[in-house]
Amino acid sequence: MKEHSLTKRLSSALVPAVPYLWLGVFFLVPFLIVLKISLSDTAVAQPPYRPVFEWSDIAAFFSGLDLENFALLAEDDLYLRATLSSVRIAAISTVLLLLVGFPIAYGMARAPERHRSLLVALVILPFWTSFLIRIYAWIAILKPEGLLTQALMGLGLTSDPIEILNTEWAVYIGIVYAYLPFMVLPLYATLEKMDDTLLEAALDLGSTPWRSFWTITVPLAMPGIIAGSLLCFIPAVGEFVIPDLLGGSETLMIGRQLWSEFFSNRDWPLASAVAILLLIILVIPIVIYRDVEARRVETRP
Amino acid sequence: MNRRLSLFNVTSLVLGFAFLYLPILLLMIYSFNASRLVTVWGGFSTQWYGALFRNQALMEAAWVTLRIALLSASMATVLGTLAALALTRYGRFTGRTLFTGMIYAPMVMPEVITGLSLLLFFVAIDLDRGFWTVTLAHTTLTMCFVTVVVQSRLMTFDRSLEEAAMDLGAPPLRTFFAVTLPLIAPSIVAGFLLAFTLSLDDLVIASFNTGPGATTLPIKIYSQVRLGLSPEINAASTILIGLVTIGVISATLISKRSVMRSQRNAH
Amino acid sequence: MRRTFAPWTDPDAKPLIRFENVTKRFGDAMAVDHLSLDIFQGEFFCLLGPSGCGKTTLMRMLAGFEMPTEGRITLAGQDLSGVPPYRRPVNMMFQSYALFPHMSVEKNIAFGLKQDGMPKAEIADRVGEMLRLVQLEKLAKRYPSQLSGGQRQRVALARALAKKPKVLLLDEPLGALDKKLREETQFELMDIQHELGMTFVVVTHDQEEAMTMADRIAVMDHGRIVQVADPGEIYEQPKTRFIAEFVGDVNILEGHVMGQESGLWRVKTASAEVPLTIDDPDEVLHSGQAVAIAVRPEKMTIQREKPGPEAVNVLTGEVWDIGYLGDWTVYRVRLATGEILRVTRANVSRFVESPIDWDEQVYITFAPGAAVILAE
Numbered sequence: 001m002k003e004h005s006l007t008k009r010l011s012s013a014l015v016p017a018v019p020y021l022w023l024g025v026f027f028l029v030p031f032l033i034v035l036k037i038s039l040s041d042t043a044v045a046q047p048p049y050r051p052v053f054e055w056s057d058i059a060a061f062f063s064g065l066d067l068e069n070f071a072l073l074a075e076d077d078l079y080l081r082a083t084l085s086s087v088r089i090a091a092i093s094t095v096l097l098l099l100v101g102f103p104i105a106y107g108m109a110r111a112p113e114r115h116r117s118l119l120v121a122l123v124i125l126p127f128w129t130s131f132l133i134r135i136y137a138w139i140a141i142l143k144p145e146g147l148l149t150q151a152l153m154g155l156g157l158t159s160d161p162i163e164i165l166n167t168e169w170a171v172y173i174g175i176v177y178a179y180l181p182f183m184v185l186p187l188y189a190t191l192e193k194m195d196d197t198l199l200e201a202a203l204d205l206g207s208t209p210w211r212s213f214w215t216i217t218v219p220l221a222m223p224g225i226i227a228g229s230l231l232c233f234i235p236a237v238g239e240f241v242i243p244d245l246l247g248g249s250e251t252l253m254i255g256r257q258l259w260s261e262f263f264s265n266r267d268w269p270l271a272s273a274v275a276i277l278l279l280i281i282l283v284i285p286i287v288i289y290r291d292v293e294a295r296r297v298e299t300r301p
Numbered sequence: 302m303n304r305r306l307s308l309f310n311v312t313s314l315v316l317g318f319a320f321l322y323l324p325i326l327l328l329m330i331y332s333f334n335a336s337r338l339v340t341v342w343g344g345f346s347t348q349w350y351g352a353l354f355r356n357q358a359l360m361e362a363a364w365v366t367l368r369i370a371l372l373s374a375s376m377a378t379v380l381g382t383l384a385a386l387a388l389t390r391y392g393r394f395t396g397r398t399l400f401t402g403m404i405y406a407p408m409v410m411p412e413v414i415t416g417l418s419l420l421l422f423f424v425a426i427d428l429d430r431g432f433w434t435v436t437l438a439h440t441t442l443t444m445c446f447v448t449v450v451v452q453s454r455l456m457t458f459d460r461s462l463e464e465a466a467m468d469l470g471a472p473p474l475r476t477f478f479a480v481t482l483p484l485i486a487p488s489i490v491a492g493f494l495l496a497f498t499l500s501l502d503d504l505v506i507a508s509f510n511t512g513p514g515a516t517t518l519p520i521k522i523y524s525q526v527r528l529g530l531s532p533e534i535n536a537a538s539t540i541l542i543g544l545v546t547i548g549v550i551s552a553t554l555i556s557k558r559s560v561m562r563s564q565r566n567a568h
Numbered sequence: 569m570r571r572t573f574a575p576w577t578d579p580d581a582k583p584l585i586r587f588e589n590v591t592k593r594f595g596d597a598m599a600v601d602h603l604s605l606d607i608f609q610g611e612f613f614c615l616l617g618p619s620g621c622g623k624t625t626l627m628r629m630l631a632g633f634e635m636p637t638e639g640r641i642t643l644a645g646q647d648l649s650g651v652p653p654y655r656r657p658v659n660m661m662f663q664s665y666a667l668f669p670h671m672s673v674e675k676n677i678a679f680g681l682k683q684d685g686m687p688k689a690e691i692a693d694r695v696g697e698m699l700r701l702v703q704l705e706k707l708a709k710r711y712p713s714q715l716s717g718g719q720r721q722r723v724a725l726a727r728a729l730a731k732k733p734k735v736l737l738l739d740e741p742l743g744a745l746d747k748k749l750r751e752e753t754q755f756e757l758m759d760i761q762h763e764l765g766m767t768f769v770v771v772t773h774d775q776e777e778a779m780t781m782a783d784r785i786a787v788m789d790h791g792r793i794v795q796v797a798d799p800g801e802i803y804e805q806p807k808t809r810f811i812a813e814f815v816g817d818v819n820i821l822e823g824h825v826m827g828q829e830s831g832l833w834r835v836k837t838a839s840a841e842v843p844l845t846i847d848d849p850d851e852v853l854h855s856g857q858a859v860a861i862a863v864r865p866e867k868m869t870i871q872r873e874k875p876g877p878e879a880v881n882v883l884t885g886e887v888w889d890i891g892y893l894g895d896w897t898v899y900r901v902r903l904a905t906g907e908i909l910r911v912t913r914a915n916v917s918r919f920v921e922s923p924i925d926w927d928e929q930v931y932i933t934f935a936p937g938a939a940v941i942l943a944e
Contacts, residue, residue: 016387016394019380019444023403026441030422034414037421100320103313110310119314121553126321128545130502132519133538136526137328143530146340147327180321200633201666203653205680205731215679219670231409238411240505245526255413262417262509272421275414282410290405 038069038272069273078257079274083281085252089168089243090236093175094229097183100176101228105187106217109194120188127181135174135245142170142246166248174242179235183228190224191217223292230289234282254278325542332535339530349536356533362521366501369432369517373439374496380440381447381496382489388448389455407445415442416509423510430512438510439500446499447492454488494552498545573783574798575608582645584609584767585630585735590639592625592791599625601791602639607735612761612768614778617788618814623771626788627737630769631660644734654683659733663740665724667712673699673723674708680731698726701760718749725757729764736761738770742777754780775815779803787811803864809942812862819868819909821861822944825853832936835861838905845880847936851943858944865912867938870899871931872924881939883932885909887924901930 073079108119126134141147142165152158164170194217202212218225240255247253254274262271332350336343353359384404387394394400407415419438423430462484466476504519511520518537525531575581583606592600600622607613615623628634629641632653641648648656659680667676677698681691699705702722712720721741728736741757742750758781761768772778778785779799786796787810795807806812809820823837823844833846833853846861853859875882888908889900899911911932924930 015383016391016400019384019387019448020396020400022380022441022444023384023400026419026422026437027403027407030418033421033425034418100317103309104317107306107310107314107317110306111314112306121549122318123321125546125549126325128498128549129325129542130519130538132502132504132522132526133328133541134325136522136530136534136538137324139526140331140339140530141324141327143340150340177320177324180317184317195664195666197662197664197666198668200631200653201660201662201668202679203633204631204656204658204660205727206654206683207679208654211683216668222670234409235411238413240411240413241523255411258413258417268421271417275417278411279414286406286409289409290402293405 034272034275037269038276039067040269069269070277072270073273073277078252079254079277082252082254082257083277086237086239086254087281089171089175089251089253090233090239093172093179093236094233096172096176097179097232098225098229101180101183101187104180105184105191105224108184108188109191116192120185123181123184123188131178132241134178135242138170138174138177138246139165142173165246166251168247168251170246171243171251171253174246175232175236175239178242179232182231186227186231187221187224190221194220227289227292230285230292234285234289237282238278254281328535329539329542332532332539334532334535337532339532339535349532350540353533353536353540358516359518359521359533359537362516362518365432365515366518369436369439369507369515370497370500373436373443373500374493376436376440377444377447377496378489378493381444381492382451382485384444384448385451385455388452389458404445404448407442408449412503412505413509416506419506420509430510431515432512434510434512435507435515435517438506439496439503442503442506443496443499446495447489450492450495451485451488454485458484490552494548573610575611576606576784581608583607584611584644585769586642587626588640588642590626590629590636590641592622592629592634593637598791600629600636603791603793604639605786605793605796607767607769609767610765612758612781612783613770614782614785615769615771615788616775616778616785616815617773619773621788622791623773623788624739627660627739627769627771630735631658631737632656657731657734658737659728659731659735660737660739661724661728661741663743665712665720665744667720667723667727669712672709672711673704673715676712676723677727677730680727684731694730698730701729702726717744717746718753721745721753725760729760729766732764733766735767735769738768740772740774741770742774743772750777757781779815787814789814804940806862806940806942809860809862809944812940812942817865817910818862819865819911821863821907823859823861825855825857825859825941827855833941835859835941837861839903839907840881840883842880842882844939845936846939846941848939848941851941853941853943860942860944861939862942863934863939865898865910866914868909868911868932868934870901870911870913870924871933872928873931875931875933879933880936881934883909885930885932887926887928887930890924890926899924899930901932 104123108116108123111119139146143149144161144163144165146165148164149158149161152162164173198216198220199212202216203209207215238255238258239253240259243251243253243256244259255278258271258274258278261267261274331339331342333345333347334341334343335346335348384400388397388401388404416438419434419441420430423434423437428434458481462480463476466480467473471479502519503517504523507517508520508523511517522534522537525534585605585607587603587605590600590603591598603622603626615626617623625634629636630643630648632648632651632655635649643656643658668679671679674695677695678691681694686694695708696705699708702725704719704722704726707715707719712723715723721744725741728738738757742753745753754777757768770778770781779802782799784796784798785802787794787802789810795802795811797805802811802815806815812818813820821837821839821844823835823839826834826836826843828834829845831847831849833848833851834843835846836843844861883901883903885901885903887899888902889898891898891900895915896912897915899913901909901911903909909932
């Protein structure tokens with residue numbers, strides 16, 4: 001397939017050029033703007049809004065940059081605590097997701113082949129229904145006099161209303177619930193591909209089922225474990241809706257902080273600085289994820 | 302071949318799916334509650350559905366959301382398909398690493414960052430926020446998902462089919478439309494549906510980029526939820542879930558039939 | 569030397585493996601049907617049969633991956649019922665090799681030894697020994713994905729042998745290798761088995777493989793064993809038409825027994841004008857019985873000239889097809905009845921004057937002792 005005519009070459013160059021340009025304009029440039037604003041004075045970008053990009057004066061553009069906003073972030077330990085708390089909550093949620101998701105994915109991979117596509121569809125289906133609605137559903141369940149309390153009291157397991165809503169536990173439940181498909185599907189994809197005779201070989205060589213699980217199944221499911229964990233951890237760190245609706249006012253998370261800097265305090269440069277901070281925390285996991293995912297897609301048979 | 306479900310496997314599947322579906326089911330049941338209190342059953346009633354349809358603001362938000370979703374999903378499908386073709390068919394072009402980075406990053410990046418950065422961009426270029434800014438923002442986010450869906454289909458695509466078409470005298474462009482496109486069509490449809498749903502569902506990015514007259518349904522629901530539970534929201538959710546379920550099931554059946562048809566033709 | 573090894577002929581010998589009336593059902597399907605079989609210490613035993621005959625199920629029951637529905641299996645006198653695979657002194661070489669992709673060659677071979685809690689130094693020694701046995705010392709650090717098919721097969725063998733199992737099970741051990749390598753490996757497997765004096769049980773659908781390697785072959789069909797014997801007997805004295813047709817090529821002529829004359833059976837067939845004379849004294853037949861006469865292609869002669877009156881078992885036909893294979897030439901000859909016979913002739917000379925040609929009228933003859941009578 002060799003085309004030498006210029007028009008044809010141009011038209012085929014359009015295929016990568018159009019999406020490339022789009023992402024450049026709507027993803028990369030906005031990003032650089034966030035970086036720029038995070039380095040500018042509060043007054044410049046304070047509402048009422050006015051364009052902050054002065055194309056004519058590049059020297060002024062650079063001289064106007066300073067680290068004031070980041071200094072502010074460092075001074076106020078609210079941001080540090082919010083960052084640490086976000087990472088901690090995301091990490092614990094990821095571990096919980098693994099614990100909940102692995103048995104489900106394993107059960108799906110062991111199910112008879114004719115049922116598997118149905119099971120996959122059942123895992124995906126909740127994902128198609130609104131995220132907000134799914135989180136909303138939990139409020140009614142976890143409320144002090146909500147459905148969970150009613151059920152437990154009905155069973156005689158507790159006599160007092162239990163306090164889950166507006167605690168960190170509610171945030172864990174919400175994250176596990178909302179992100180479960182993102183954990184189960186990559187795990188299932190690796191477990192389903194796994195050759196069963198490898199487990200038989202391990203048993204044949206004297207390894208008990210429990211040991212075979214740890215020496216064979218888990219290492220071979222590692223790509224799925226890594227992909228699933230990153231896919232859950234990264235957005236969980238910046239999660240806003242779940243802590244806002246389910247967590248109490250003392251549940252500190254950086255995404256929520258960014259939201260309130262932006263919408264309540266209207267301090268855009270500070271919000272931008274928080275965004276950059278969040279991105280710095282996530283840049284390594286995102287790069288790893290991109291690599292893992294690109295390799296996974298491109299090596300698929 | 303001799304996979305067997307143990308009791309443990311069955312138990313984890315049952316508990317797992319109960320966990321996934323019970324909350325949604327409860328939400329739907331309580332949309333038929335006669336009582337205004339969402340967690341106390343007061344008898345069967347459909348009054349909240351009536352109230353919902355009389356709620357002008359909510360209906361308007363639903364209409365805006367639908368338009369944004371249709372438009373952004375259409376643009377995202379075109380852009381995402383082009384990007385998938387670029388990634389699978391153009392080998393190592395300049396800046397490919399940056400390109401794949403820009404495809405994968407928006408999918409995992411916290412929405413607050415994407416939302417904020419796009420907003421600041423729109424402010425910087427002095428574009429009034431509203432319907433179009435939300436649409437552009439959604440297009441950017443969802444085209445990445447379309448890319449991944451279409452790309453994974455193109456990866457498993459048998460290139461010899463295209464070679465056969467060209468061998469039989471079809472020029473590249475005609476080969477693409479006569480052979481490649483029909484065969485990857487199911488994945489393009491799936492990508493479109495995914496983009497459409499993501500746009501319908503998005504709260505965070507829309508909140509940042511919306512303006513007067515472009516309040517989407519999630520924004521509306523969110524502001525109501527913050528004020529407390531309301532059976533009207535349950536009713537709205539039930540309708541949405543019902544529509545999505547019907548959509549997903551029919552999409553699955555269509556793709557299944559097309560798979561079966563292509564398999565039958567293959568043998 | 570190997571010929572003298574025949575413990576199965578000794579009524580006092582204790583078998584190492586004993587299947588006692590073993591049945592295995594999967595739902596309604598009967599995979600193994602009331603099967604009894606003894607295998608002796610040091611034997612190279614082959615389970616041969618078409619796919620779905622139950623040979624793999626039989627082996628998997630021995631390994632412990634399947635449990636018999638009825639009957640029992642004993643190993644060295646010990647009942648194996650309820651013993652899980654990881655407690656059986658039996659190791660298996662899998663058809664797919666089932667090498668652990670995340671472990672190096674060394675680690676794969678050491679895997680079984682580690683499970684037994686063997687000290688590290690001893691494991692290292694044993695792994696080294698195994699690597700030498702299969703001549704892979706240089707590849708110890710490689711991963712399975714970096715090996716060729718033949719090398720993987722050796723790693724799988726070494727891994728299964730490392731624990732010195734009482735019985736080594738081999739599931740289609742050569743199935744994934746190309747023809748040349750397969751032949752080499754057959755002899756290597758035989759040497760290794762001989763050197764270690766271990767009992768090998770091989771499952772295969774390839775009769776050539778079974779014939780070359782085995783001390784004894786059990787031919788299986790529909791969950792039952794049809795015949796257990798050494799390769800020569802299986803080939804020359806097949807018990808049923810199924811075995812005759814499954815093992816090697818064979819020509820079958822159908823007919824009816826006329827009677828016995830001085831120890832030779834006379835059989836009337838549609839294929840030959842004169843009744844055929846067959847030397848198969850062990851068969852117990854009665855007049856009028858429907859039988860099949862089986863003759864191997866290499867035991868028939870083909871000629872252009874009409875044989876003399878003293879010749880027995882003469883068939884006439886015309887040459888339908890000729891296939892030149894180098895060492896052999898295969899003739900497909902069509903009889904007046906429409907039957908096609910396959911006759912092979914060794915190409916002992918490089919030049920043949922006026923060779924038999926297509927469409928020529930030819931005579932096929934075979935000696936009374938060349939044929940076997942199979943009761944229908």
